[in-house]
Amino acid sequence: MHFIGQPKxxxxxxxxxxDGEYQVKQFRGEDTIxxxxxxxxxxxxAKQIF
Structure with a gap:
């Protein structure tokens, strides 16, 4: 769990x-995962998980 953005x-x-490289996707609030x-x-x- 991380706090990202402004406000956090x-x-x-x-x-x-x-292809041998990690790609990251970030989700907050009502973003569907x-x-x-x-x-x-x-x-x-994301909100349901937290």
Missing amino acids: QLTISIYQLI HQSIVFPELSLT
């Missing part, structure tokens, strides 16, 4: 290894 906000960072390869139907917001 709770942020979820998801890292994915692509649907990045799971294992659970492709999973759809949560």
